[in-house]
Amino acid sequence: MRLSELLHSRVVDAAGNDVGRVHDVRLVQDGPLVGTFGAAFRVEGLIVGPAIAGARLGYRRSGMTGPFLLAAPLRRLHRRVKFVPWDRVAELGRDTISISGSADDLDEPEPLPTA
Amino acid sequence: MKRFVAVTLGILTAIGGFVDIGDLVANAEVGARFGFDLAWVVGVGVIGICVFAEMAGRVAAVSTRPVFDLVRERLGARAALANLLASSFVNFLTLAAEVAGIALALELASSVSYLLWIPFTSLAVWLVIWRVRFETMERIFGLAGLSLVAFAVGFWRLGPDWGSVFHSVSHPVVPSGEGHATYLFYAVSLFGAAMTPYEVFFFSSGAVEERWTTDDLNVNRANVLIGFPLGGILSLSIMGTTALVLLPRGITVDNLAQVALPTVLALGKLGLAFLLIGFFAATFGAALETALSSGYIISQFFGWQWGKMVRPVDAPRFHAVVLVSLVLGAMLVLTSVDPIKVTEYSLVLSALALPLTYFPILVIANDPDYMHGRTNGRVANALGSIFLIIVLVASAAAIPLMIVTKAGQ
Amino acid sequence: MSEHVGWAGRPRRLRRLDAGLSLLDRQILDRDGRLSGKVDDLELTPPEGDGSGPPVVTAILSGPGALARRLRGSVGAWLESVHSRLHPSAEPGPARIPFGVVKEIAATVGLSVRKDDLELSRFEDWTRDHIIGRIPGARHAPE
Amino acid sequence: METARLGVDAVARDRTTGPYVSVLLGQAEEQATSVQSTFDSVQPPNEDADRLRDEVDGLLTQAVSVLGDVRIAARRGDTDGITGRGPALADISKRLSDLEDRLG
Numbered sequence: 001m002r003l004s005e006l007l008h009s010r011v012v013d014a015a016g017n018d019v020g021r022v023h024d025v026r027l028v029q030d031g032p033l034v035g036t037f038g039a040a041f042r043v044e045g046l047i048v049g050p051a052i053a054g055a056r057l058g059y060r061r062s063g064m065t066g067p068f069l070l071a072a073p074l075r076r077l078h079r080r081v082k083f084v085p086w087d088r089v090a091e092l093g094r095d096t097i098s099i100s101g102s103a104d105d106l107d108e109p110e111p112l113p114t115a
Numbered sequence: 116m117k118r119f120v121a122v123t124l125g126i127l128t129a130i131g132g133f134v135d136i137g138d139l140v141a142n143a144e145v146g147a148r149f150g151f152d153l154a155w156v157v158g159v160g161v162i163g164i165c166v167f168a169e170m171a172g173r174v175a176a177v178s179t180r181p182v183f184d185l186v187r188e189r190l191g192a193r194a195a196l197a198n199l200l201a202s203s204f205v206n207f208l209t210l211a212a213e214v215a216g217i218a219l220a221l222e223l224a225s226s227v228s229y230l231l232w233i234p235f236t237s238l239a240v241w242l243v244i245w246r247v248r249f250e251t252m253e254r255i256f257g258l259a260g261l262s263l264v265a266f267a268v269g270f271w272r273l274g275p276d277w278g279s280v281f282h283s284v285s286h287p288v289v290p291s292g293e294g295h296a297t298y299l300f301y302a303v304s305l306f307g308a309a310m311t312p313y314e315v316f317f318f319s320s321g322a323v324e325e326r327w328t329t330d331d332l333n334v335n336r337a338n339v340l341i342g343f344p345l346g347g348i349l350s351l352s353i354m355g356t357t358a359l360v361l362l363p364r365g366i367t368v369d370n371l372a373q374v375a376l377p378t379v380l381a382l383g384k385l386g387l388a389f390l391l392i393g394f395f396a397a398t399f400g401a402a403l404e405t406a407l408s409s410g411y412i413i414s415q416f417f418g419w420q421w422g423k424m425v426r427p428v429d430a431p432r433f434h435a436v437v438l439v440s441l442v443l444g445a446m447l448v449l450t451s452v453d454p455i456k457v458t459e460y461s462l463v464l465s466a467l468a469l470p471l472t473y474f475p476i477l478v479i480a481n482d483p484d485y486m487h488g489r490t491n492g493r494v495a496n497a498l499g500s501i502f503l504i505i506v507l508v509a510s511a512a513a514i515p516l517m518i519v520t521k522a523g524q
Numbered sequence: 525m526s527e528h529v530g531w532a533g534r535p536r537r538l539r540r541l542d543a544g545l546s547l548l549d550r551q552i553l554d555r556d557g558r559l560s561g562k563v564d565d566l567e568l569t570p571p572e573g574d575g576s577g578p579p580v581v582t583a584i585l586s587g588p589g590a591l592a593r594r595l596r597g598s599v600g601a602w603l604e605s606v607h608s609r610l611h612p613s614a615e616p617g618p619a620r621i622p623f624g625v626v627k628e629i630a631a632t633v634g635l636s637v638r639k640d641d642l643e644l645s646r647f648e649d650w651t652r653d654h655i656i657g658r659i660p661g662a663r664h665a666p667e
Numbered sequence: 668m669e670t671a672r673l674g675v676d677a678v679a680r681d682r683t684t685g686p687y688v689s690v691l692l693g694q695a696e697e698q699a700t701s702v703q704s705t706f707d708s709v710q711p712p713n714e715d716a717d718r719l720r721d722e723v724d725g726l727l728t729q730a731v732s733v734l735g736d737v738r739i740a741a742r743r744g745d746t747d748g749i750t751g752r753g754p755a756l757a758d759i760s761k762r763l764s765d766l767e768d769r770l771g
Contacts, residue, residue, distance in 0.1 A: 064482060418552060
């Protein structure tokens with residue numbers, strides 16, 4: 001599987017309700033050890049939200065605060081973004097990902113810090 | 116002297132952006148048609164390019180990432196590819212026109228037709244890129260381009276009534292006989308010329324070529340604040356000389372010889388000699404800037420090794436792109452298409468593509484992961500936001516205005 | 525949030541990153557700092573064993589074979605066909621950089637090997653051997 | 668036309684060089700020729716326009732011819748040949764602009 005197959009896919013919950021599109025894929029470094037890199041990254045979950053432009057500009061992270069003109073609206077949009085832990089992923093279709101349970105009990109992703 | 120030489124990157128970038136062959140003629144044409152009524156646009160453009168070039172230079176110094184890396188990292192592969200295609204097209208048209216521009220400058224000096232010079236001028240541009248160190252190149256052409264200061268001297272010698280000049284600069288009106296759409300079309304073209312994306316591609320890649328670090332942030336600021344305003348002053352001087360001499364006589368400008376005419380009348384043979392050296396250096400500099408930029412942005416999109424800091428065998432695809440662009444550019448202008456028309460159209464196209472370049476710069480200049488504590492301050496962000504809006508408006512207006520006015524006729 | 529004990533004995537937060545934002549489209553540098561392509565895609569592999577559980581990032585995919593799929597549409601199809609026509613093997617995959625040779629992830633992605641040791645540079649080698657390397661002066665830095 | 672007059676003026680005051688003036692004048696001549704051929708390709712709608720057309724065309728022909736002479740003089744480096752045609756240029760230029768005023 002490639003990362004690009006997950007990005008931009010549509011996400012629906014068990015009842016068939018639309019959750020949004022995959023904005024990004026969160027990785028966590030606790031996989032098996034590989035070569036000189038140390039522990040490998042594994043997929044922790046999907047960041048899913050309304051299909052908007054600007055999902056890739058980095059305003060999900062806590063340190064991105066400027067310029068006001070971009071940061072204010074984008075940070076507001078990112079509040080409607082949900083985190084889908086990988087164990088909730090039920091089925092990976094070609095363009096659609098189904099998750100188990102209801103979309104209502106999904107939390108917001110934990111904001112990542114900037115350097 | 117050493118300190119002065121450190122700002123030649125900014126000077127060469129600005130001369131290539133503000134007084135290349137298309138701008139030399141466009142500024143003169145605007146002066147002869149609109150007098151001083153469009154001078155304010157040059158001022159706005161200078162501030163705009165300073166704001167974004169400073170950010171691009173700062174990002175390059177702190178994170179060693181040139182502008183087109185940022186474009187791809189923030190817009191993603193697809194939108195970055197769209198920007199790459201648009202910017203490469205503008206670059207290519209401009210490069211072709213500059214190769215002819217160098218030849219036109221040689222024609223003025225020798226009266227041998229410019230078409231005969233084109234094979235030699237394109238070969239000379241390639242040889243400089245192939246063999247001359249980046250710093251040497253920027254010093255020679257940046258400093259020689261300064262002889263265009265003859266335009267400013269000429270303007271001063273023509274003895275304008277300063278009071279009325281200031282009045283018409285600060286109270287611009289659309290001259291009678293010109294439509295509002297035409298006025299706005301020239302405003303967008305001049306703004307596009309001041310902000311052409313190849314300036315920031317070249318400037319930021321040049322900063323990486325010269326291995327700027329966080330210690331060079333003052334050098335960055337000096338380059339921006341000396342180079343671009345200087346380019347703006349040269350633009351305004353050209354506009355001023357034609358406004359004083361050609362406008363009252365109803366002369367419209369469409370070739371390089373006419374651009375020089377008012378200054379020749381004011382300063383004589385010595386002035387002409389300076390102008391010819393300046394024309395040569397400015398068009399040569401712009402040809403280097405656009406030829407290198409075409410290699411920079413394609414290589415930076417794909418992640419290929421680029422730059423003059425390594426041996427050509429170590430950056431073969433970069434050099435292949437530059438070589439192919441030059442050959443195709445020379446072939447285009449050898450068809451005897453009017454090189455000045457070519458750049459006028461490319462300016463409008465470049466206005467269209469502006470947001471795709473400046474938006475990612477503004478975002479990344481705010482990203483602490485890249486900037487390590489050197490993110491934008493309030494002033495940079497306020498100005499950056501205002502100019503992002505202006506850039507969007509100019510971009511949206513460019514094509515409709517070109518159609519309505521039949522490209523300013 | 526899970527915490528590990530770092531090698532120095534201090535509790536260390538696990539590193540997390542969003543792949544699209546912090547990995548995709550970044551510049552790759554080899555051991556000697558040479559520009560070696562972009563992170564055009566990532567290879568995700570189901571974990572060893574029964575294959576259930578979250579996939580692991582096993583490789584960086586780089587070059588036209590990986591980029592073509594991301595562009596989609598006609599441009600992507602064109603790039604993919606050019607790539608497979610110029611490529612010697614019948615069914616070329618994208619160039620793979622195993623994650624084991626990745627040294628650092630920052631504004632750029634640093635590798636612990638030289639780029640000649642990876643299968644990245646076929647087109648580059650061809651351009652060097654057939655065009656640029658044949659022009660006099662190609663093997664000297666400009667002066 | 669006016670461009671050429673300024674060029675001739677610069678020669679008279681010894682402010683310029685031969686190659687530059689010959690390129691400048693060559694381009695002025697080219698422009699005049701292209702104006703004339705554009706004008707000639709327009710079909711006049713009636714007899715009045717026919718007469719006007721002949722008048723303009725005559726003037727343009729004279730302009731192209733004088734500009735040609737000046738350009739040739741410049742090529743040969745014949746300064747007197749250039750400056751000597753200054754009055755003729757001024758005359759045609761004035762008649763052209765008068766005509767333009769009359770047509771509004």
